[in-house]
Amino acid sequence: MLATRRLQKELQKMHAQLAPGLTLVKAEDLTEWVLDMRVLDDNPLYTGKTFRLKFMFSQKYPIEPPEVIFVQDAEHTIPMHPHIYSNGIICLNILDKEAWSPAQNVESVCISLQSMLTGNDKNERPPGDEEFVRGNTRRPRDINFYFHDNAV
Amino acid sequence: MSAYAAEQLKEKGNAHFKAGEYEEAVALYSQAIQKHSTNPLLYTNRANARLKLGLWEEVIDDCLHSIELLQDNMKAYYFLAQAQLELNHPNEALVSAKTAYDLCSKSFTQTSSAFAISAFVLKCKRAKWELRERDRLRRRNALLDELETKLEQDRNRELESIKDQHEQGVLGDVAAREEMDEVRQTYEDKVTELRNVFAIADPQNMTKREIPEYLVDDISFEIMHDPVVTKHGHSYERATIIEHIKRNPSDPLTREALFIHDLRPNIALKKACDAFWEQHPGCEFEW
Structure with a gap:
């Protein structure tokens, strides 16, 4: 019930206005949304590319964080970043149960991800990416990341 | 015993x-x-x-x-x-x-x-608020009133008939409940549409207004009725901020430690929220 009202309002606001570089692709229901994101500066790693994000909400959103992943398909790749695994799973502290704040919203999460890409100059995956991706069957919410480097 | x-x-x-x-x-x-x-x-x-x-x-x-x-x-x-x-x-x-x-x-x-x-x-x-608003609208428009009353009568008749069929055993519990829900939903939809039509004919009263943001809780996005203030001066609805603190005892904005005993009622804001419901007759809000 909490999630319903809150997401309806967020959607309303996003339809009216959305931060630059963001496009709402799909929000047919209140459990799963898809957004496209471009990086605004001319970081050579990401220029000209559009990345696709999938948000999944529980009934307890925004008390509980949304699950957010990058999606790979024919037109979209997973951005190269030392905190983004090649299966699209993102290691960002604000999306973790411990550091999530209900004052965040879908748009502000997208903006955080934008700036996470903007500030990156490493063309690499997180350490242990291959193993993680090969072995992982868990959803983002069931993973406890160890935030080894909060500066990125 | x-x-x-x-x-x-x-x-x-x-x-x-x-x-x-x-x-x-x-x-x-x-x-x-x-x-x-x-x-x-x-x-x-x-x-x-x-x-x-x-x-x-x-x-x-x-x-x-x-x-x-x-x-x-x-x-x-x-x-x-x-x-x-x-x-x-x-x-x-x-x-x-x-x-x-x-x-x-x-x-x-x-x-x-x-x-x-x-x-x-x-x-x-x-x-x-909606009930009061409906009365007000009806007073203003006798025709709308008559039509809504007719729709209401139709709905009640249909509900009665389903109830009878249920009692006679023609309809099972689940079927009866589903049919009744459908009748209620159809009625709601018709009333909404009817009011929309009348609103279009009366553009002065058509504009939807927004609830002032300072009355709205930043977590649930609902208008507050028991606002509490944190030590940083930000106010939330008591029940939602407590739900957050139970999971994570931190201020949503500053991330500093925040406990239930740090919260204080915000009486002035509560009065402003209460006053909101008393004022604004004739406004339609985006709930």
């Missing part, structure tokens, strides 16, 4: 309730009440089962009995409020819901219900 027997029956009733067998649960609670009629919990349990069955008048009887036996009876007031709202008495429902909310926000053991009750208080306020 009778109290013991009643307790046994209540336990059996609870088991049926958990299994979703509400009629069986009601029967057992009733037997328990015959054995031990002064236990207020028997009445609230039966009220809860009857709520699930949609027996609103009976729910009200049970709740009033229970409150007679135990004054500060949070559950009884909460169930009472739900039945009153279903019977379209939002004023009474709001009074009951507020009583339930006050009782549970004062008690330390019942905080888990606070969140649901808090949301319900708001629902009553909105229903009360």
Whole structure:
């Protein structure tokens, strides 16, 4: 019930206005949304590319964080970043149960991800990416990341 | 001895309730009440089962009995409020819901219900506001009134006919409930459309307005009714911020440590929120 009202309002606001570089692709229901994101500066790693994000909400959103992943398909790749695994799973502290704040919203999460890409100059995956991706069957919410480097 | 027997029956009733067998649960609670009629919990349990069955008048009887036996009876007031709202008495429902909310926000053991009750208080306020708004609109427009009354009569007739078929056994429980829901939904849709048509013909009253942001809780995005302020001066609805603190004792904006005992009621803001419902007749809001 909490999630319903809150997401309806967020959607309303996003339809009216959305931060630059963001496009709402799909929000047919209140459990799963898809957004496209471009990086605004001319970081050579990401220029000209559009990345696709999938948000999944529980009934307890925004008390509980949304699950957010990058999606790979024919037109979209997973951005190269030392905190983004090649299966699209993102290691960002604000999306973790411990550091999530209900004052965040879908748009502000997208903006955080934008700036996470903007500030990156490493063309690499997180350490242990291959193993993680090969072995992982868990959803983002069931993973406890160890935030080894909060500066990125 | 009778109290013991009643307790046994209540336990059996609870088991049926958990299994979703509400009629069986009601029967057992009733037997328990015959054995031990002064236990207020028997009445609230039966009220809860009857709520699930949609027996609103009976729910009200049970709740009033229970409150007679135990004054500060949070559950009884909460169930009472739900039945009153279903019977379209939002004023009474709001009074009951507020009583339930006050009782549970004062008690330390019942905080888990606070969140649901808090949301319900708001629902009553909105229903009360809508009822008043409908009266106002109807007064302004006799034709709209006549049409809405006709739609209402149609709906009631259809509901009665389904009820009859249900009683005669032509329709099962599930089918009857589904058909009734459909009738209600169709009615709501028709009324909405009708009002839209009338609103278009009367553009002065058509503009939707936004609720001022300072009255809205940043977590639930709902208008507040019991705002509390953090030590950083930011206000939230009590029930939602407590729900957050229980998971993560930190200020949503600054991430500094924040505990339930740091919260203070924001009385001035509460008055502003209350005043909001009294003012603005004739505005349509984006809830």
